[in-house]
Amino acid sequence: MTVSRPWRIGLRTLALAYLGALLFVPVGLVFYRTFEHGIAAVWASITTPAAIHAFQLTLTVTAIAVPLNTVFGIVMALALARGRWRGKGIVNALIDLPFAVSPIVIGLSLVLVYGIHGWLGPALTKAGVQVIFSVPGIVLATIFVSLPFVVREVTPVLKEIGDEQEQAAATLGAGAWTTFRRVTLPSIRWGVAYGVVLSVARCIGEFGAVSVVSGKIAGETDTLTLLVEKRFSNFDLAGAYAASALLALIALGTLLVMTMIKPRREEGDA
Amino acid sequence: MSATAVTVPARRAERSFGALGLGVSTLWLSLIVLLPLSAVVVHGLDGGLGAFWDAVTSRQAIAALRFTVLVSLATVAINVVGGTLIAWVLVRDRFPGKRIVNALIDLPFALPTIVAGLVLLTLYGQRSPLGLDIAFTQAAVLLALLFVTLPFVIRSVQPVLIELDTEMEQAALSLGAANATIFRRIVLPNLVPAILSGAALAFARAIGEFGSIVLISGNIPFKTQVSSVYVFNLIESDAPISAAAVSTVLLLVSLVVLLAIRGLGRWGARHDR
Amino acid sequence: MISVTGVTKRFGDYVALDDVSLEVPDGSLTALLGPSGSGKSTLLRIIGGLESPDVGRVEIHGEDQTSVSARRRGIGFVFQHYAAFKHMTVRDNVAFGLTVRKRPKAEIAARVDELLEIVGLAGYQRRYPSQLSGGQRQRMALARALAVEPRVLLLDEPFGALDAKVRADLREWLRKLHDEVHVTTLLVTHDQEEAMSIADQIAVMDHSRIEQVGTPRELYDRPSSAFVMRFLGPVTRLGEALVRPHDIALSHEARPGSFEAQVARVVHLGFEVRAELVLGDGEELAVQLTRAEADELELAVGDIVHVRSTALPRALADAGDAAQPALSA
Numbered sequence: 001m002t003v004s005r006p007w008r009i010g011l012r013t014l015a016l017a018y019l020g021a022l023l024f025v026p027v028g029l030v031f032y033r034t035f036e037h038g039i040a041a042v043w044a045s046i047t048t049p050a051a052i053h054a055f056q057l058t059l060t061v062t063a064i065a066v067p068l069n070t071v072f073g074i075v076m077a078l079a080l081a082r083g084r085w086r087g088k089g090i091v092n093a094l095i096d097l098p099f100a101v102s103p104i105v106i107g108l109s110l111v112l113v114y115g116i117h118g119w120l121g122p123a124l125t126k127a128g129v130q131v132i133f134s135v136p137g138i139v140l141a142t143i144f145v146s147l148p149f150v151v152r153e154v155t156p157v158l159k160e161i162g163d164e165q166e167q168a169a170a171t172l173g174a175g176a177w178t179t180f181r182r183v184t185l186p187s188i189r190w191g192v193a194y195g196v197v198l199s200v201a202r203c204i205g206e207f208g209a210v211s212v213v214s215g216k217i218a219g220e221t222d223t224l225t226l227l228v229e230k231r232f233s234n235f236d237l238a239g240a241y242a243a244s245a246l247l248a249l250i251a252l253g254t255l256l257v258m259t260m261i262k263p264r265r266e267e268g269d270a
Numbered sequence: 271m272s273a274t275a276v277t278v279p280a281r282r283a284e285r286s287f288g289a290l291g292l293g294v295s296t297l298w299l300s301l302i303v304l305l306p307l308s309a310v311v312v313h314g315l316d317g318g319l320g321a322f323w324d325a326v327t328s329r330q331a332i333a334a335l336r337f338t339v340l341v342s343l344a345t346v347a348i349n350v351v352g353g354t355l356i357a358w359v360l361v362r363d364r365f366p367g368k369r370i371v372n373a374l375i376d377l378p379f380a381l382p383t384i385v386a387g388l389v390l391l392t393l394y395g396q397r398s399p400l401g402l403d404i405a406f407t408q409a410a411v412l413l414a415l416l417f418v419t420l421p422f423v424i425r426s427v428q429p430v431l432i433e434l435d436t437e438m439e440q441a442a443l444s445l446g447a448a449n450a451t452i453f454r455r456i457v458l459p460n461l462v463p464a465i466l467s468g469a470a471l472a473f474a475r476a477i478g479e480f481g482s483i484v485l486i487s488g489n490i491p492f493k494t495q496v497s498s499v500y501v502f503n504l505i506e507s508d509a510p511i512s513a514a515a516v517s518t519v520l521l522l523v524s525l526v527v528l529l530a531i532r533g534l535g536r537w538g539a540r541h542d543r
Numbered sequence: 544m545i546s547v548t549g550v551t552k553r554f555g556d557y558v559a560l561d562d563v564s565l566e567v568p569d570g571s572l573t574a575l576l577g578p579s580g581s582g583k584s585t586l587l588r589i590i591g592g593l594e595s596p597d598v599g600r601v602e603i604h605g606e607d608q609t610s611v612s613a614r615r616r617g618i619g620f621v622f623q624h625y626a627a628f629k630h631m632t633v634r635d636n637v638a639f640g641l642t643v644r645k646r647p648k649a650e651i652a653a654r655v656d657e658l659l660e661i662v663g664l665a666g667y668q669r670r671y672p673s674q675l676s677g678g679q680r681q682r683m684a685l686a687r688a689l690a691v692e693p694r695v696l697l698l699d700e701p702f703g704a705l706d707a708k709v710r711a712d713l714r715e716w717l718r719k720l721h722d723e724v725h726v727t728t729l730l731v732t733h734d735q736e737e738a739m740s741i742a743d744q745i746a747v748m749d750h751s752r753i754e755q756v757g758t759p760r761e762l763y764d765r766p767s768s769a770f771v772m773r774f775l776g777p778v779t780r781l782g783e784a785l786v787r788p789h790d791i792a793l794s795h796e797a798r799p800g801s802f803e804a805q806v807a808r809v810v811h812l813g814f815e816v817r818a819e820l821v822l823g824d825g826e827e828l829a830v831q832l833t834r835a836e837a838d839e840l841e842l843a844v845g846d847i848v849h850v851r852s853t854a855l856p857r858a859l860a861d862a863g864d865a866a867q868p869a870l871s872a
Contacts, residue, residue, distance in 0.1 A: 001439045001443070001449050001452045001453065001457070002449075003362070003449065004449075008363060011355060011358065011359055011363070012359050012363050012365060014355060015352075015355050015356045015358075015359040015360075016359075016371070018352050018355075018356065019356065019371065019374075019375075022413075022416055022417055022420065023374065023375075023377060023378070023417070023420065024374070025393060026389040026390055026392060026393040026394075026417075027377065027381075027389055029389075029392050029393050029399070030385075030388065030389045030392050033392055068298075072295050072298050072299070075291040075292075075294065075295045076292075076295040076296075076299070078288070078291060079288065079291055079292040079295060082288070083288055083292060085292065091296065091299065092532070093525070093528060093529070093532075094299055094300075094303050094304060095299065095303075096528050096531075097303055097307065097524070097525075097528070098303065099471075099474065099475075099528075100474040100475075100478070100524040100525070100527060100528045101307070101478060101520075101521060101524050102477070102478025102479070102480060102497075102498045102501075102517075102520055102524075103478065103480050103481070103498075104478070104480050104498040104499075104501050104502050104505075104517075105307075105310060105478070105498075105501065105517040105520055105521060106306070107505075108310060108501065108505055108510070108513055108514065108517055109306030109307050109309055109310045109517075110306050111505070111510070112306065112309040112310060112313050112510065112514065113305060113306045113309045117510075118309065119309055140302070143302055144302055144303065144306070147299075147302060147303065176287050177287075198379075201379070201380045204382065205380070205381065205382030205383065205385075206382070207382055207383050207384045207480070207481035208383070208480035208481050208498070208502075211480070211481075211502070212502065212505055224382075225382045225383075225384045225385075225481070228382075228384050228385060228388065229384050229484070229485070232388065232485060240388060241388070244384075244385045244388050244389070247381070247382050247385050248381060248385055248389075251377065251380040251381045251382070251385075252377075252380075254380045255373055255374070255376055255377060255380050256373075258373075258376060258380070259373040435624070435626060437622045437624065437626035438626050438627075438628055438629075440593050440613070440620070440622070440626065441620060441622060441626040441628075441684075441687075442628075442639065442643075443593070443612070443613045443614055444591060444592075444593070444613050444614075444618060444619065444620040444688075445619075445639055445640035445643060445687070445688075445690075445691060446614050446615075446640055446643045446644060446691065447614065447639075447643045448614065451643060455639075456628060459630045460629075460630055540673075541629045541630055541671055541672070541673045542629075542673065
C-alpha cells in the first residue's frame, strides 16, 4: 500500500517519539550524567580494586560459560536438525525454559540443589566445595541463562542448508569428523558467531540469578552488574553510573557486532 | 536422494557419534536446567500440600501475582500496538538514520537489566531533568517492562512484514480497496500470528523480570511488588519453601506461555506453501 | 479502447519506458511481447494505475486516467505469482472486490458461484490457496479480477510461473474465456508462441520502446526490424538478408542468387528434417525441409549444396537497422 505523505510522517513521528522517550533519551542521559564531571572521575571509579575485580570476575565467568554452551549448542543443533529421535518436543521446551523463567527462580533453583541444605549440599560440603555464595555458583547461573542462544541460532541454519553437502563429502570418502570439520562447521559459522555474541551479552548482563547465588561478597563474588546495584544502594550514584556506562558501552559494542553478523548468518556459506 | 558408496563402518561410526552427541548434550541440558528446576517444584511441596497452598495464596503472594500479571498484560497490549507501528515504520518507511534506529532496537536485549533500571530512573525518577518523578509507582514498573520487552514484538513482526507479498496489497488496490481496508483485511491478518508470538515472548519476559524493576519500583508490598521481587524477599528472609512454592506457580505460567508460543508458530504457518 | 500517448517512465537513472504510445482496441486480446527489461510490465502497470508515468497520458474509454488511482480505474489485474490472499478461502478471495463495494450478500454469493463455475473451480469455495495447484490459483485470480466486471483486464505474465503443459492448457483456456466474456484484455508475455497463438494484436517491445504493432501474421511475415524478426521465430542469415529456415531452398546445382554451403549435420526430427550447413564464409545456417524433400535430395554429411532464399526480398541487415514501428491497420 502506498501511504499518503501526511500519514507516513505522522506514523514515523509517533514511532520515533516512542523510541526516543523509552530508549534513546534515557540511555543518552545516562552517558551524559556519567561523564558530566569529567572522564577522570569516571576512570577512577571503574579502576578501583573492587571494580577491577568485578570486571575480571564477569569476564572469567563469561569465558567459562560461553564455550561450554557453544559446544553444547552445536552438538544439540546437529541432533535436532539431522537426527531422527523422539522427544524433540520436550528437549525443545527445556531449551526454551531459560528464556521464559524468571532469573530469581533460576537463582533459587541453584540454591536448592547446590546450597548447604540443597540436594547436593551435604556431598559438596564433604568434598570441601562451595558452590553457592562462591564463584562456581555464579558460573552455573550464567551457564543456565545463556544456554539456548547458540542452539537456537544454529538449528535453523542447519535445517535450511540441508545435508546434501555432507552427503557429497561422504561419497568423496570423508569420514564423520572430517566432514564435520571441513563441511558442516564452515557452513554454520555465522550462526554460531551470532549465537556466541548473544550469549556473551547475556552472560555479562545477568543480574537476577547471580543476585541470589552470589552472596555479594565484595572483591570476591561481585560481578559488574552486582557492583552497579551495590553502589546504588550505598548512595554512590556516580559510581553506579560509571559502572553502568561501562556495561552500556559493552552492550553497544555487542550491538555493533550483532548488526554486522546478522545479515551473514542466513547465508550458510562464505 | 541417498548417499551411495559410503562404507558401512563409516556410517555406523557416524551414527554412534550422533547418539553419543545427543546423549551428552541431553545430559548437559538435564544437569543445567532440568535438575535445578525440578528441585524448585519438589521443594515447594516439601512442607506438604497445605503449606504449598498457604504460601501460594497468602495475601502478599496473591497481590504480587495479580499486579505482575496485570502490569505484564498492559505491557503486552502497549507493545502490540507500538511494536507493530515501529515495525511498520522500519520496514516500509525511509528516513536518514533508519539503519541506526533499527540496530538500536536490540539494545534492551544487550543491556543488563540493572543498567536498564538505572537508565529509566535517571530520566523518570527523582533527579529527572523533566521534573517528573514516577519512581516507586506502578507506572514505573510498567515503564521498566516496556523497556525490556521493546524488541520482542518488533523483531517478531519485521521479518513477516518484509516477506509479505506486496502484490497482495496491489491486487486489493486494483479491486477497489482503500488503504484502511487493505491494512485491515490483507496486511493485519497476515501479521497476527507474528504479533501474538512476539506478545507471548514479551509476556513471558515481563512476568519474570527482576533487574530493571528492583531499583525503580520501590518494592512496596501490595502496590508495586512483583512476584519475582516477592520471591527474592522470601529467599532473603530464609523462607525457601514458600519461595519455591510461589516459584512453582511462576514456572507453570512460563511453561504454559512457552507452549502457546510454539503452538502459535505452527498456527501461523498453516497457510504457507 | 485504451490509449497510451507519449509515456516515459524512469526509475532513478534507468529508463523503463521511452516515449511509448499504443492503442488497444475494445474487446481485443492484445499481447505486449518482449524480452525481460523491455518495459512491458511497467507499461502494463502504468495502464493499470499501479505506477504513474513521468510524462504522457493514459486514456481508458476516452477518459483521462493518468492520475487516477488503480482503485478507480475499473481494471482487473492478474499477477504472475497469483497474489492470492493466502489467509482467505477461495470464496473470500473471489468475493473480495464485491465486499469492498458493499454488495448484498446474496448477490455476492451468486456471482462467486457463477465465476467459479466459469473458471472450472466449482466446489473449491472453502479451500485455501495453499491447497491449490499453481494453475488453479491463477484461475482463481482470474475469477477474482473478473468478479467486479472490469472494463479492462490486465495480465502480467500470468502463466510464467507454471509448468509448460499447464501453461499451454491455460493459454488456450484464456482465449476461449476471452471469446465468451469479451473484456478488453492486455497480456504481457516474453513467450512468442503464447502471443502468436492467442493474441488478436501484438505489440513487440524492446529496450523501453515499442518496435512494431500488428497481427501475428503481419509481424511474422512483414517484420519492421531485425529484432522483431528474430524475436518471433528462427532466423538465418543468407548474405545480406535474414531468412526463415523454411524459406530456404536447397539444391545440388547452383541457381541464380544461391550460395554455396557444406552439409555439416542432418537431423531427423520426426516429420521434418533440419539440415545444418556451413557457408563459404564460415557462417552456420539451418535449413528446414520436409521428409519428402530431404529424401529426394539424399543429403550426406560433407556434400556441397546450394542455398537460396525463396522469400520476398527484404534486405534487413543487422540490429543497426532501427526500423520505425508500424501501426496496425
